[in-house]
């Protein structure tokens with residue numbers, strides 16, 4: 001992977017809120033860089049500070065201290081007009097602009113160039129059409145926003161950010177409210193746009209599964225650990241994912257399957273032999289829910305029961321006394337062991 005241009009850089013940044021003389025620090029000493037041509041996903045528990053960080057990067061609130069650079073220049077020196085040409089912000093809002101058509105809403109993204117009442121020239125129109133095609137919503141260009149699904153509306157908001165021609169796009173939970181197919185589509189789309197259009201795209205999400213598949217980099221934000229940044233696989237294999245929910249030790253990151261799950265509170269042990277990895281995984285899933293710790297065949301001895309799974313309807317359970325029973329489904333097995 002080539003080293004690409006840094007779009008945003010934070011140095012020793014303190015984030016938070018100032019109301020009158022009261023100062024509430026949400027994070028201190030944050031250091032990070034965001035690169036062009038990459039999709040970066042910001043992950044963190046509820047209240048970890050993701051929206052606060054995104055708002056600070058979007059210049060919607062100033063940092064309490066430290067340095068924040070956008071394309072090498074202090075963010076606080078940007079004018080409103082410069083900001084609207086440099087940062088595209090997509091917020092999660094279910095009821096946006098229902099009375100506008102898709103085309104009109106995306107065209108609003110050209111305002112930083114055309115002015116509020118500005119007419120679109122030929123180039124503007126081409127950009128709008130290109131953006132509608134890029135997010136695969138061109139066929140709905142004449143529909144009203146109110147007539148779209150949540151996923152389609154999200155695509156339109158992304159198209160609007162695209163026509164702003166900003167090197168940086170920030171999205172706060174763009175896949176909230178979406179079904180699994182739309183979540184995959186939106187994340188895929190954002191990754192493609194980051195690479196093909198050479199933008200720096202940063203989004204916050206609770207959709208860890210999708211983030212682990214598509215994010216070029218992760219930003220892991222936690223109240224105790226601050227911000228950890230890195231290429232997705234470096235953080236996963238460096239055991240950094242568990243830092244996200246450090247204060248909830250009963251939730252563990254499953255390195256094999258890339259998701260969080262409750263730690264097994266096993267009281268019973270069983271030796272598990274399975275025909276293949278898929279059968280092993282789902283058998284373990286069922287047994288863990290019933291408070292069994294599963295050991296592999298190397299732990300085989302007479303003092304532990306053995307479950308041999310050849311298929312989902314051929315399960316051989318051998319009790320400690322050596323008696324073997326064959327079960328024909330998980331329901332059958334779980335009702336009897």
Ligand SMILES: Nc1ncnc2c1ncn2[C@@H]1O[C@H](COP(=O)(O)OP(=O)(O)OP(=O)(O)O)[C@@H](O)[C@H]1O
Nearest residue numbers: 017018024026044045046047048049050051052053
């Ligand atoms: N306007 C505000 N004034 C003071 N504190 C605030 C304000 N907004 C948020 N906070 C605090 O900042 C902290 C981080 O909140 P933030 O909304 O950034 O978290 P988040 O990671 O986006 O959470 P979620 O995943 O629940 O959306 C929280 O403790 C919250 O109470």
